[in-house]
Amino acid sequence: MGGWNAARPVTVASNDMAISAAARRDRIRSAIDQYQARLIRFAARITGDLESARDVVQDTFLRLCAQDLDAIGDHLPAWLFKVCRNRALDIKRKEGPLEPLDDTSNGPVHRAGIDPERLLEQSDAARLALAAIAELPAAQQEVLRLRFQEELSYKEISAVTRHSVGSVGFLIHTGLQRVRRRLRADSDVRPRLEGGRIDA
């Protein structure tokens, strides 16, 4: 995977000396604890395999080490997901087959993360939702995942994917519309619950 695993050279600015090495390490540690599993899951969906996803996430955190943590502040999740996504896309581009123009195919990569055995444990609503989502273009699935799996805000998703916030809203809306239609169609064949409400 070339040289990008190595830590990058870092310029040290004097005005940031207040943070001790130990404090800094603690903050990086807690970021790892909090985000590593989410980032690996996210990266694996792009790269298609777990090991390169781990590499991507390692690189992401190494880059974080070179950042001014205070400047990132509240933007940490968006920063991590964005860097992680870009690294993962780089890998995919370098190693995967070239896919000119088309980035919307619902390839196996984007279905990864759906564990068939778990489907049995899920509610009907969740299974219907999954079926509806599986039909969506990959770019839209990604946005939905960032929202409902990673719990990023519209703004954060926008920063990660570079869709505009409005576009993120549109993609989430139309995605949910699809789910709603499925749920509604399903509840129409069953006795309708009171008030038209569909319980998940």
Place this chain on the structure above:
Amino acid sequence: MREQMDEVKVTAYALGQLEDGERAELEKAIASSDDAQRDVEEIRAAAAAVREAFRSVPRHELRPEQRQAIEAAAARVHAAPRRHSRLLRVAAYTAAAAAVVVAAVGVSLPSLLRARVSVARRVEPALPPATANEHTRLARQLPGRPAATPMATTPPPHAQAVSRLNGLAYLARRTDAGVKGGVPGGIEGGVAGGVVGGLLEERAMIVGSLDNEAKKDEFDHLRASSAPFNTDAYDYVPENPFVRVAQDPRSTFSVDVDTASYSIVRRYLTGGQRPPRDAVRIEELLNYFAYDYAPPDDGRPFAVHMDAAACPWKPGHRLVRIGIKGREIDREQRPPSNLVFLLDVSGSMAQPDKLPLVQSAMRLLVEELRPSDRVAIAVYAGSEGLALPSTPATDKSAILSAIESLSPGGTTHGSAGIRLAYETAVDNFIPGGVNRVILATDGDFNVGVTNQGDLVRLIEEKAKTGVFLTTLGFGMGNLKDSTLEKLADHGNGNYAYIDGLTEARKVLVEQIGGTLVTIAKDVKLQIEFNPREVQAFRLIGYENRVLAHQDFNDDKKDAGEIGAGHTVTALYEVVPPGVPLSVPGVDPLKYQPAGRPGAGSGTGELLTVKLRYKEPDGARSALMEVPLTDGGQAFQDASPDFRFAAAVAAFGMVLRDSPHKGDATLAKAREWARSGLGEDRSGLRPEFLELVDRARAIRGN
């Protein structure tokens, strides 16, 4: 579409993603509607189902040695550079673009990302989210100046009012109160780019808002009726005034290669109506035509050409033409293309972000084609047919007029059209070339093979012929993206969603045509006039493109892009010293000395053009300077190109009933144009004469 916007907002509300102000507003509206409350509940239930669906997957962590490496790095680095990450800036920009609805589904990611950022970047970060739509519209009006006052009949372009109206429209629909009509808003933001003003007008022209259910009938009705369109919705564009050189010797603007206004004007005139004056943008009329400027030979991306002659509509005044020609790029490596457009011209495509956008995008593509390329246009609606048999790109006027003559109506019969398109592509197959069917639709296949499975099988079978399929989704109202995507998947092809001209250009021209090579971006012009030679000047057109002088050297200020081989033309009307200034809008200065000529003023130069541009991937601009000396040429001695450009400007001024039109009449414009037909390599100029004739017939002179 407006309704879709509102629904998007309701979804954002249900998910807790609205900003405080908007949230409070919508909350109130929703509280008063049972239907809306049910919507919110349903959205939340769907969200819960999605969350559950995504909850799963075993947890994976970094390997211990990876983690150690990170922690070691964390300890090594005591502090970090105070460098604001790009991400933070992007976050700020995109946050401001909250109301910009751009559906981005498909297209190669890198280009998509670039497109997103460029949309977001054009919105001033300081604006609250709700104003983004309106702002992009206004920003186009007069960059660097306060927004123009809208005509009294237009609703105030005040963002809060707009968002309130949008909210009301949503509720009205939910309660079937049926509010229809000219509520501004919609996806203007999505087509921000700055290049697409024409679309806004086209949108406004067709109708303020088209209800999804009723739009086909409404549109047919509108087209049939001779009643004037709702002209109130055009942005009021005040004309550039004459400026005294003593007062301000500089004129600064951004280049514009948009030509949409010409199509709009033509549509009105061929329909027997006079175009609304603010739909007539003279720079877009000028740039519709190609002029014979030599490309640069000094390694620069541009050549600047200038000439001056007597102003034909104002005795004593001079007319200066500035022509910019982009470097030509050798396109020989590109294999020849055999493109068959398959266009959905059903009623549902009538909205401005659908068929008119397809047409604009195709015009861009046609400009970039090489002689070895071929284009055919198949259409489908109530019946299918060939609007243009496969035609070599050398016959540009035939292709352009076929594009122009497309008009929506009827229902969609997708499968017959697809068959026809493939047959056309196969008949004109270029071995070793790019053979591609480009399907542009909102995906509303409602007649013929409606069974998706059959359609997919048909496509699959056709894909074996070696012809590729690109599907382009347009419009948000009833876009059936899964259909399109499936078709593309099975047709050896790709799928893109087109939300505006910027995106259309990227997809159609850069990716499908593979032809448009941007040679420079943020191209700005600043002209400095010599006070010894010029008393006053006026930039004709480019009202929407005027920049503040200080923005010329500010590399952070965006401006237009120029592609390989593009030309840009601007005209200045110049008043020499000693000529009485009988022009409106100029008062003499009371306190200032009448110009203190600088060192260079004795050169006899009329003006100096300064041009700033950035390389396509550059961040710093480069500067070119070219001076012009007026040789005192008479109008009849000027080049045919010069005379033709003057005629186009005069035509525009007459249509606008400009206070600056001087002696210009349609008859004179026609005469000047006729004398300026010249070589006319693109073959578009005779049509201009016809257009002038139509205008004369309408005006009766």
